[in-house]
Amino acid sequence: MKALTAGITIILNASLMAWTVAADEIEAVLHNSFVAKNQATMERLERDAVQTACSAPRGMPLDNDMLAALREERLNAVVLPADGQYLGDWQRGAEVATNGRGLQSSDDPTQPNGGNCYACHQLAPGEVAYGTLGPSLTGYGARGQSQAMLQYTWTKLWDTHAYNLCSHMPRFGAQGILTEQQLKDVMAYLLDPASPVNQAAE
Amino acid sequence: MKRHHLGLTLFAAWLCSVPLAADDGVFDQYRDLMGDDNPAVFVIDEGEELWFMPQGPESATLEACDLGLGPGVTAGAYVRFPRYFADADAVMDLESRLVHCMTTIQGRDLEAVTAKPYSLRGDFGTEMEALVTWLAAESEGATIAPEQTHAAERAMYSLGEEIFYYRAGPHDFSCATCHEQSGMRIRLQALPDLTSHTGAAEAWGSWPAYRISQGLVRTMGWRLRDCFRQQRWPELQMGSEASIALQTYMAVNAAGGTMTAPGLKR
Amino acid sequence: MAGRIKIRAQKKGDMTEVKALMRHPMETGMRKDQAGDPIPAHFITEVSVFHGDQPVMQGHWGAAVSANPFLGVRFAGGEAGDTVRVVWTDNQGGTGEGETTIR
Amino acid sequence: MTTIHAKGISRRGWLRWTVILSAAAALPGRVWAAVARPEAAFGATALDDALAALGDTPQVHEGIQFTTPDIAENGAVVPIRVEVDSQALPNVSKVSVLVEMNPNPLAASFDIPPGTEVYIETRVKVAQTCTLYAVAEADGQLYMQSRETKVTLGGCGG
Numbered sequence: 001m002k003a004l005t006a007g008i009t010i011i012l013n014a015s016l017m018a019w020t021v022a023a024d025e026i027e028a029v030l031h032n033s034f035v036a037k038n039q040a041t042m043e044r045l046e047r048d049a050v051q052t053a054c055s056a057p058r059g060m061p062l063d064n065d066m067l068a069a070l071r072e073e074r075l076n077a078v079v080l081p082a083d084g085q086y087l088g089d090w091q092r093g094a095e096v097a098t099n100g101r102g103l104q105s106s107d108d109p110t111q112p113n114g115g116n117c118y119a120c121h122q123l124a125p126g127e128v129a130y131g132t133l134g135p136s137l138t139g140y141g142a143r144g145q146s147q148a149m150l151q152y153t154w155t156k157l158w159d160t161h162a163y164n165l166c167s168h169m170p171r172f173g174a175q176g177i178l179t180e181q182q183l184k185d186v187m188a189y190l191l192d193p194a195s196p197v198n199q200a201a202e
Numbered sequence: 203m204k205r206h207h208l209g210l211t212l213f214a215a216w217l218c219s220v221p222l223a224a225d226d227g228v229f230d231q232y233r234d235l236m237g238d239d240n241p242a243v244f245v246i247d248e249g250e251e252l253w254f255m256p257q258g259p260e261s262a263t264l265e266a267c268d269l270g271l272g273p274g275v276t277a278g279a280y281v282r283f284p285r286y287f288a289d290a291d292a293v294m295d296l297e298s299r300l301v302h303c304m305t306t307i308q309g310r311d312l313e314a315v316t317a318k319p320y321s322l323r324g325d326f327g328t329e330m331e332a333l334v335t336w337l338a339a340e341s342e343g344a345t346i347a348p349e350q351t352h353a354a355e356r357a358m359y360s361l362g363e364e365i366f367y368y369r370a371g372p373h374d375f376s377c378a379t380c381h382e383q384s385g386m387r388i389r390l391q392a393l394p395d396l397t398s399h400t401g402a403a404e405a406w407g408s409w410p411a412y413r414i415s416q417g418l419v420r421t422m423g424w425r426l427r428d429c430f431r432q433q434r435w436p437e438l439q440m441g442s443e444a445s446i447a448l449q450t451y452m453a454v455n456a457a458g459g460t461m462t463a464p465g466l467k468r
Numbered sequence: 469m470a471g472r473i474k475i476r477a478q479k480k481g482d483m484t485e486v487k488a489l490m491r492h493p494m495e496t497g498m499r500k501d502q503a504g505d506p507i508p509a510h511f512i513t514e515v516s517v518f519h520g521d522q523p524v525m526q527g528h529w530g531a532a533v534s535a536n537p538f539l540g541v542r543f544a545g546g547e548a549g550d551t552v553r554v555v556w557t558d559n560q561g562g563t564g565e566g567e568t569t570i571r
Numbered sequence: 572m573t574t575i576h577a578k579g580i581s582r583r584g585w586l587r588w589t590v591i592l593s594a595a596a597a598l599p600g601r602v603w604a605a606v607a608r609p610e611a612a613f614g615a616t617a618l619d620d621a622l623a624a625l626g627d628t629p630q631v632h633e634g635i636q637f638t639t640p641d642i643a644e645n646g647a648v649v650p651i652r653v654e655v656d657s658q659a660l661p662n663v664s665k666v667s668v669l670v671e672m673n674p675n676p677l678a679a680s681f682d683i684p685p686g687t688e689v690y691i692e693t694r695v696k697v698a699q700t701c702t703l704y705a706v707a708e709a710d711g712q713l714y715m716q717s718r719e720t721k722v723t724l725g726g727c728g729g
Binding site (some may be wrong): 228229231232233235236237380388389390391414415416417432468 | 638639640641642643644645647648650651652694723726727
Binding site (some may be wrong): 483487496498513514523524525526527528529530531532533534535537538539540541542543544545 | 606613647648652670675677678682683684687688690692694695
């Protein structure tokens with residue numbers, strides 16, 4: 001799998017040449033401008049195929065069949081829940097959606113990572129401190145719990161680039177930000193009728 | 203809890219340069235009550251005192267420091283940054299220029315003056331924060347006009363633009379993730395579109411700013427470092443090429459706007 | 469150095485409005501510094517406002533008053549040119565003082 | 572980051588503010604025989620204890636105008652204003668501000684001599700969304716007004 005991603009990265013760098021200050025020059029600048037701090041190590045500055053492909057302004061003309069190949073590759077890499085159970089506990093899901101910490105140099109690595117969903121999405125209608133970078137997910141449960149909807153929602157959380165390449169949303173599963181159980185809890189927070197996301201604001 | 207709209211309240215001072223707030227006015231009442239009593243005024247005085255304070259082995263003040271308009275000229279100097287300095291053969295931001303003067307004029311040790319540029323929790327302000335705050339106030343009201351005449355200055359702009367879009371780290375974040383569209387917000391924190399003139403002028407023109415959440419004035423150098431921390435990146439170094447490049451990108455996008463620093467922010 | 473205070477005293481009809489901004493960290497004693505050590509409590513406990521040498525307000529403060537505290541008060545009377553003085557003491561024995569004239 | 576206040580603090584504007592730096596830590600001149608600092612009330616860690624230490628249970632009174640923001644951008648600095656209409660509630664000698672969920676609810680207490688308007692503007696820390704109280708003492712009786720202020724989780728890192 002590593003070879004495939006590397007291969008795609010090489011093609012990408014070529015197609016992005018018109019746009020970039022030489023890629024290796026920017027890597028050198030970043031290397032001289034940052035220093036590792038606690039869990040935030042310098043390896044984090046090395047880009048993979050998705051990051052390289054998506055490091056261009058909106059509307060930059062990009063090689064479409066290369067992007068399609070990358071999207072396909074991301075879709076195939078999605079790992080569905082081992083036991084086939086998509087929904088966990090929405091109360092724990094609420095905590096994951098609210099917790100903005102995790103993986104920062106200032107965070108305690110022994111603590112669970114947050115999903116920080118409220119940073120970009122409206123969820124429970126009663127919560128006024130929500131972001132608008134992503135669409136509102138209020139009442140998401142109305143979409144029902146068909147196998148297709150469970151799989152779609154799971155894949156969006158696991159690696160949104162499987163559907164929408166260069167989305168701004170983090171790859172919560174693929175990048176190991178959230179555990180399988182945390183993803184299940186967030187799924188419940190979104191889809192469980194009892195979750196405040198699917199209730200009227202009190 | 204009914205959201206309280208005070209749309210009718212006219213708070214001209216706040217309306218002037220801010221597009222319809224992305225947080226749709228939810229903090230208007232709060233900002234109206236805060237008024238314009240900004241504790242940054244103390245930090246301005248402290249910065250001025252430090253400029254004229256003899257320090258280092260040379261026990262020299264910073265009056266001989268050339269910020270681009272001639273030695274000791276501070277009025278209107280900040281709005282021309284980042285800019286190329288022949289004596290250092292480098293494009294510098296205000297912070298790296300001050301470090302240059304501290305080492306060359308005052309004879310101070312580079313390690314010492316760069317050891318702790320920004321206040322840590324429990325500190326009540328640093329020398330760098332105070333100097334930058336005063337020098338920003340010396341440009342208050344001036345038009346933002348970063349130098350772009352030198353090839354190195356223009357190269358810094360394109361390098362800055364590329365770093366702005368560079369996605370990395372576990373969350374694939376770049377600056378553009380949050381600052382590439384207007385009218386957006388993270389929770390209730392409005393996000394300026396730094397690729398646009400309006401957004402860049404509002405952001406570049408209002409830093410350094412007093413952060414009420416910390417009781418400190420923070421510089422743009424710190425602002426970039428703290429943004430990268432939240433992007434889950436390693437730590438951005440003060441006066442580094444990446445920092446100067448990003449500041450050049452923002453300042454050039456903001457050109458023509460008005461410097462209103464020091465601001466008053468969350 | 470003694471804590472600085474910036475004061476604005478403005479005549480408003482038959483009343484004078486005083487706005488004071490004080491330079492003080494107002495540490496609660498419940499915070500930890502970057503190294504994880506507790507930051508000792510350090511906050512203004514008493515603040516007094518005088519018109520000439522006539523007291524117009526005596527404040528008793530806890531650590532929940534915000535950093536770089538702001539205080540607004542009003543008193544009857546006061547003529548342009550009169551002195552308005554603000555003085556504070558904190559829990560570590562520090563003091564601060566500022567004075568201005570009514571506009 | 573939107574500026575709370577886009578208009579910068581012009582140094583010139585600030586010249587109207589003057590500061591006299593007295594090098595010596597001058598002791599305050601004639602300290603008005605102020606009422607002693609209500610230490611017990613400040614030490615209280617629950618709202619009811621703090622109120623009890625200030626006097627008996629306060630009754631709500633419409634003469635107290637208590638202004639706080641519905642939503643505070645950050646709990647570290649919440650601007651508040653207490654104003655009492657002296658016709659509606661005369662002889663107010665003390666105003667206290669309490670924040671229900673703070674570790675020590677009593678934030679500040681002000682002794683108000685005759686001739687001073689019952690008007691206080693300050694900024695307090697609010698640990699979490701909760702109810703704030705303005706308590707006025709007049710002729711030995713406590714009166715109060717309360718308002719809820721929501722403290723939002725600011726920033727991206729959370």
